[in-house]
Amino acid sequence: MKIAGKAIPHESARGHVTGEALYTDDLVGRYPNLLHAWPVLAPHARALVTHLDAAPALEEPGVFSTLTAADVPGEGDSGAARRDEPLFPAEVMYHSQPVAWVLGETLEAAQRGAARVEAVYEPLPPILTIDDAITADSFHAGPLRIRRGEFPGRAPYSCSAELRIGGQEHFYLETQCAIAWLDESGGVALHSSTQHPSETQEVVARVLGLPRHQVTVECLRMGGAFGGKEVQASPWAAIAALGAWKTRRPVRVRLPRVLDMALTGKRHPFLARYRAEFDEEGRVLHLAATLYSDAGWSMDLSEPVMWRALFHADNCYFLPSVELTGYVCKTHKTSQTAFRGFGGPQGMLVIEDLMDRIARTLVLPPETVRERNLYHEGHTAPYGQNIKDAARISTIWRQLQRSSGFEARREAIAEFNAAHPHTKRGLAITPVKFGISFTADFYNQAGALVLIYRDGSVQVNHGGTEMGQGLHTKIRQIAAECLDVPIEAIRIMPPRTDKVPNTSPSAASASTDLNGAAVAAACAQLRERLAPIAAEMPGATFAQVVETAYRRRVQLFAQGYYRTPGIHFDAKSGTGQPFHYFAYGAAVTEVEVDGFTGEYRVRRVDILHDAGESVSPLIDRGQVEGGFLQGLGWLTLEELLWDAEGRVATAGASTYKLPSWPELPEVFEVAFLERAAEERAIFGSKAIGEPPLMLAISAREAIREAIFAFGIGGIVELDSPATPERVYWAVQKARQSSSATAMTAQLHDD
Amino acid sequence: MGFDLMVNGHTVCGEGGPQTTLLDFLRARGLTGSKEGCAEGECGACTVVMVRGRGSQTEYVPVNSCLVFLPMAAGQEILTVEGLANGGPLTPVQQAMVDCGGSQCGYCTPGFVMSLFAEQYRPRRKSACDVHALAGNLCRCTGYRPIRDAAVQLGEAPAGPLRDRLHSPAPRIEGIESDGFSRPTSLAECFAAMARHPGAKLIAGATDLAVESNLRLRRFAHLISLEALEELRMFRETLEAYEIGAGRALAEIDLPHDVWREWLPLFASPLIRNRATLGGNLATASPIGDAAPLLLALDAQVRIASAEGDRVLPLDRFFTGYRQTALVAGELLRSVIVPKPLPPVARFYKVAKRQSDDISTVAACFAIRADGTARVAYGGVAATPVRVVKAEEALWAGWTDAAVARAHEILRSTLHPIGDHRGSAAYRLAMAQSLLDKFRWQTRGEAAA
Numbered sequence A: 001m002k003i004a005g006k007a008i009p010h011e012s013a014r015g016h017v018t019g020e021a022l023y024t025d026d027l028v029g030r031y032p033n034l035l036h037a038w039p040v041l042a043p044h045a046r047a048l049v050t051h052l053d054a055a056p057a058l059e060e061p062g063v064f065s066t067l068t069a070a071d072v073p074g075e076g077d078s079g080a081a082r083r084d085e086p087l088f089p090a091e092v093m094y095h096s097q098p099v100a101w102v103l104g105e106t107l108e109a110a111q112r113g114a115a116r117v118e119a120v121y122e123p124l125p126p127i128l129t130i131d132d133a134i135t136a137d138s139f140h141a142g143p144l145r146i147r148r149g150e151f152p153g154r155a156p157y158s159c160s161a162e163l164r165i166g167g168q169e170h171f172y173l174e175t176q177c178a179i180a181w182l183d184e185s186g187g188v189a190l191h192s193s194t195q196h197p198s199e200t201q202e203v204v205a206r207v208l209g210l211p212r213h214q215v216t217v218e219c220l221r222m223g224g225a226f227g228g229k230e231v232q233a234s235p236w237a238a239i240a241a242l243g244a245w246k247t248r249r250p251v252r253v254r255l256p257r258v259l260d261m262a263l264t265g266k267r268h269p270f271l272a273r274y275r276a277e278f279d280e281e282g283r284v285l286h287l288a289a290t291l292y293s294d295a296g297w298s299m300d301l302s303e304p305v306m307w308r309a310l311f312h313a314d315n316c317y318f319l320p321s322v323e324l325t326g327y328v329c330k331t332h333k334t335s336q337t338a339f340r341g342f343g344g345p346q347g348m349l350v351i352e353d354l355m356d357r358i359a360r361t362l363v364l365p366p367e368t369v370r371e372r373n374l375y376h377e378g379h380t381a382p383y384g385q386n387i388k389d390a391a392r393i394s395t396i397w398r399q400l401q402r403s404s405g406f407e408a409r410r411e412a413i414a415e416f417n418a419a420h421p422h423t424k425r426g427l428a429i430t431p432v433k434f435g436i437s438f439t440a441d442f443y444n445q446a447g448a449l450v451l452i453y454r455d456g457s458v459q460v461n462h463g464g465t466e467m468g469q470g471l472h473t474k475i476r477q478i479a480a481e482c483l484d485v486p487i488e489a490i491r492i493m494p495p496r497t498d499k500v501p502n503t504s505p506s507a508a509s510a511s512t513d514l515n516g517a518a519v520a521a522a523c524a525q526l527r528e529r530l531a532p533i534a535a536e537m538p539g540a541t542f543a544q545v546v547e548t549a550y551r552r553r554v555q556l557f558a559q560g561y562y563r564t565p566g567i568h569f570d571a572k573s574g575t576g577q578p579f580h581y582f583a584y585g586a587a588v589t590e591v592e593v594d595g596f597t598g599e600y601r602v603r604r605v606d607i608l609h610d611a612g613e614s615v616s617p618l619i620d621r622g623q624v625e626g627g628f629l630q631g632l633g634w635l636t637l638e639e640l641l642w643d644a645e646g647r648v649a650t651a652g653a654s655t656y657k658l659p660s661w662p663e664l665p666e667v668f669e670v671a672f673l674e675r676a677a678e679e680r681a682i683f684g685s686k687a688i689g690e691p692p693l694m695l696a697i698s699a700r701e702a703i704r705e706a707i708f709a710f711g712i713g714g715i716v717e718l719d720s721p722a723t724p725e726r727v728y729w730a731v732q733k734a735r736q737s738s739s740a741t742a743m744t745a746q747l748h749d750d
Numbered sequence B: 001m002g003f004d005l006m007v008n009g010h011t012v013c014g015e016g017g018p019q020t021t022l023l024d025f026l027r028a029r030g031l032t033g034s035k036e037g038c039a040e041g042e043c044g045a046c047t048v049v050m051v052r053g054r055g056s057q058t059e060y061v062p063v064n065s066c067l068v069f070l071p072m073a074a075g076q077e078i079l080t081v082e083g084l085a086n087g088g089p090l091t092p093v094q095q096a097m098v099d100c101g102g103s104q105c106g107y108c109t110p111g112f113v114m115s116l117f118a119e120q121y122r123p124r125r126k127s128a129c130d131v132h133a134l135a136g137n138l139c140r141c142t143g144y145r146p147i148r149d150a151a152v153q154l155g156e157a158p159a160g161p162l163r164d165r166l167h168s169p170a171p172r173i174e175g176i177e178s179d180g181f182s183r184p185t186s187l188a189e190c191f192a193a194m195a196r197h198p199g200a201k202l203i204a205g206a207t208d209l210a211v212e213s214n215l216r217l218r219r220f221a222h223l224i225s226l227e228a229l230e231e232l233r234m235f236r237e238t239l240e241a242y243e244i245g246a247g248r249a250l251a252e253i254d255l256p257h258d259v260w261r262e263w264l265p266l267f268a269s270p271l272i273r274n275r276a277t278l279g280g281n282l283a284t285a286s287p288i289g290d291a292a293p294l295l296l297a298l299d300a301q302v303r304i305a306s307a308e309g310d311r312v313l314p315l316d317r318f319f320t321g322y323r324q325t326a327l328v329a330g331e332l333l334r335s336v337i338v339p340k341p342l343p344p345v346a347r348f349y350k351v352a353k354r355q356s357d358d359i360s361t362v363a364a365c366f367a368i369r370a371d372g373t374a375r376v377a378y379g380g381v382a383a384t385p386v387r388v389v390k391a392e393e394a395l396w397a398g399w400t401d402a403a404v405a406r407a408h409e410i411l412r413s414t415l416h417p418i419g420d421h422r423g424s425a426a427y428r429l430a431m432a433q434s435l436l437d438k439f440r441w442q443t444r445g446e447a448a449a
Helices: A013-018 A024-030 A055-059 A107-116 A130-135 A197-208 A234-247 A257-263 A302-311 A344-362 A366-373 A391-403 A406-419 A471-483 A511-536 A542-551 A617-635 A691-710 A724-749 B022-028 B092-100 B109-120 B145-152 B161-167 B187-196 B209-215 B258-266 B278-283 B291-297 B389-394 B401-414 B425-442
Strands: A035-041 A047-053 A063-067 A098-104 A118-123 A139-148 A157-165 A177-182 A188-192 A215-218 A251-254 A270-278 A284-294 A322-329 A423-436 A445-452 A458-462 A490-492 A557-563 A568-570 A575-577 A581-594 A600-609 A667-672 B004-007 B010-013 B047-054 B057-064 B077-079 B176-178 B181-183 B201-203 B223-225 B235-237 B241-245 B301-306 B309-314 B319-321 B331-339 B345-351 B362-368 B374-379
Touching: A013 B092, A013 B109, A024 A177, A024 A188, A024 A251, A024 B022, A035 A063, A035 A107, A035 A234, A035 A257, A047 A098, A055 A063, A055 A107, A063 A107, A063 A234, A098 A107, A098 A234, A130 A270, A130 A284, A130 A322, A139 A302, A157 A344, A177 A234, A188 A197, A188 A234, A197 A215, A197 A234, A234 A251, A270 A344, A284 A302, A284 A344, A302 A322, A302 A344, A344 A366, A344 A423, A344 A617, A344 A691, A366 A423, A391 A406, A391 A423, A391 A581, A391 A600, A406 A423, A406 A581, A423 A691, A445 A511, A458 A471, A458 A511, A471 A490, A471 A511, A511 A542, A511 A557, A581 A691, A600 A617, A600 A691, A617 A667, A617 A691, A617 B145, A691 A724, A724 B425, B047 B109, B057 B109, B057 B161, B092 B109, B092 B145, B109 B145, B187 B223, B187 B331, B258 B291, B258 B345, B258 B362, B278 B291, B278 B331, B291 B345, B291 B362, B291 B374, B345 B425, B362 B425, B374 B389, B389 B401, B401 B425
Parallel strands: A035 A251, A188 A215, A284 A322, A458 A490, A600 A667, B004 B077, B181 B223, B201 B223
Antiparallel strands: A035 A098, A047 A118, A063 A098, A139 A322, A157 A270, A177 A188, A177 A251, A270 A284, A423 A581, A445 A458, A445 A557, A568 A575, A581 A600, B004 B010, B047 B057, B047 B077, B176 B181, B235 B241, B241 B331, B301 B309, B301 B331, B345 B362, B362 B374
């Protein structure tokens, strides 16, 4: 291969560094007459709207119009899975939920207008925690179950535990944004920062009561998304479209950061309760785990998120007997949604929490317990699917231990810890197995439209969106490779619903697998049509061949289509083949914890990841490193909190902290597994978007190891995220247990 | 009254209200490369550089354009990301970012480019570009490693107009008087403006006030900028003390003591430090302002000026309540006086969820003066920054186990921190005590042992 497989910069890199790359909100100046929309926010987490009068807003200078339920010509609901997201709610379901919108000539006018809207509420008691939801039997879905085997008798050892796992704010740098206007032929057109243009189109059409052919949605590019713009881009697009429909003027909806954080969904917080039985070697014989997710006010994608959590509660470990149960809790909070990993990280964290407990119980090194439980060839997952290429897990495990110098560093750390009473280091290795495919099987299809012009230049249209993950770069490489043209000959068009219809969201790490295969299928047809002509014209350029083909009336455009074969899942029995293949990896992380404060830093990270035969190594390395740091943020400093009224207490960049420079490990080694072609995916490559995020679990486990070193034994309980405060209290506990044990020992001596 | 400013070499008219941000102004003019990521100076996606004089030197100073009110840029020279390549070949900073894979979604990239550009062109830079210069820029995609690689591979700034610009003086900061905004050029003028506009808000770097404006939509009847007051930008060393002008940007202050150099990088980000002032940090009287614990432990005083003259007050009497100070109408903070000799042993600690550019959960500064007396000062444990004199007294006779235990007891009984999203009350109290232990541990063998 000449172009696919080459390390090249992002397709828009020049635009990024010059500021020429345009994002939705950069287009505002192109719409004279544009109106700005601003919401009226309910001051309660749950309340009936007993009175709403938007008219006073119109008295405010610069206010042009208002939007309420009465303005909706179609169905005023943006729900994706169910019709459970009224755009103009009669009952407020989360704090700050918009109940009306004001359209102004300027943003400031709209803001002043919104303050004039009269709304009266009758507050109702909200459900704000998972525990309260469980007590109140408040569930969107559940129990979802995966079961295997019957654990007959008693095991030598067992443990029971509870683990609380915090959520995570996407904090895409570009917040939610849409611009809508009436197109030149009476339809509605939108620029929307959406991972799922077809669903945005669907929701807009639904709200306006139009057939979908009247609505065109385009996504130029996104300034990050991470799952947060999969279904959650649509409500804002719908408001913009409704405003444009009502006023016949372009309308812009953009959520500034604090609103975006207050109003949009996040990674689901989880509560896990589990009990495990294991033998004296540390092998798990049985695991019973119940997972509760805090899904917020509407269903959104919470059910498939829970399924994916259950699918990944085994991580890389063979569980002969298992009973996994999931409940999707309904609370009066933002509607939690897709976020890189999609439940997988929470599921995996549960079993990694268990592995450390087993190790501490048996006084074994955690990596020994982990290794003894790894999947091998022939094993099947709890839901019955064969673990394809399971041997790669052990290969990665061994190679990474070697390349990271694991054994020698363990000894060096032991020496360091013995010499430093107030500073301890920890080292941990954790594996990752991540199933690739949408669990909604119908999403596993993609289309493409490839156009060759007479000068030999090529436009490629496909259904995938660019959010920074490098999809367009990979597609461009794939198209250039397939057509055997220079990469400059290929122009990737921003996805538009009038080019490729009924697209799937760019999600589940599968966009290159799906769209790349569809583009390759289109290119193959074109190659086939051009081949006889090219054969007649040795030495001719691509443009010459194309021109000849045109004159001979050969069709110079083609559609491509791809659907993933062989995947199915039966939710009733909890069995099937939900995944096309698995992506694997492992990470070794070393941390240093300050016993005075609980603060810590990551000293070194070594990663070995299975990316198959990478289509674009520079892009893939970026996904691994960026995913790791995002996972590190989720597990350490990113702490989402809600106050007693149900308001997001960390709604802003000053209260919610992303990883920054100090979190970048001093040493950060990333390598890819070699000779790792995945024959089931395009050019032997593997999905890369999500799996690396979970490599960061090694950092959390390394922190636990360091905490352990402050004491002399015992379980390290640590809820997530491992903020300095949580680490500090865990260190205190470890130290107390050691002094208590020392005292006991002393007593015995007496 | 209108005013002009220079953007990428073109003179433009500064049209907009006094609380319009420079970022919004630029974007409305079609310069959409600068992005809004947070509107509170945390993410750096809006970074532009200003051409500023520092001492005798002209420098490119990167700032958060979301925290610059448009009139503050009056007469100033601004360079945005669009002004670097200008449609031509990429500058080395841009090329390095491309080659290293330094952009993914690209939204934060213009901000990184501008911070790194300013660092590459930093006068007197001898070594490789310092990645700490990028500490005010957040990236959610890359994990920073490729950006670090891009930064460290940069060489000297290339010859050309961008470098030549630094060989001529920066624009002066001139007085302006426009609707809702004054920028006097002398203290006398300033007091006159304060008398003319009673209730006007004084602003220096505006890094706090602009957040109020952007996020909480607060509107002010009148703003008086202190930026053109040379009196507030002084730095003076006498036999008795260092005197630091209250209006001097933090980045331009250097006290010859390790504790200062330990403290400065922990204060917000380089982008903020280029605008924020010592006086602003004290006058906002935030209980979690990071300057107060340090200056309290250094026995600092504040010089307060009014039309009637100056008065000097010990800093521990300056804070009178939650976000309240001893300043009365007609007064402003003129300078901070740090007496000499500086204590031989002093350490500053900041506990936060993130190690840089975060707001303190607890900040502490401990010092041991040449006479053996201790200073114990905190932020984040009370309604104001506090000095705990009783704890200092307990340690006077030496840092024995018993004395430290007594100090712990005093901290427990005198400090009443609150619990919030940054940390629980129990953790804050534990930190107040534990940091004292850490200080003792780290300075064992020094005077504290």
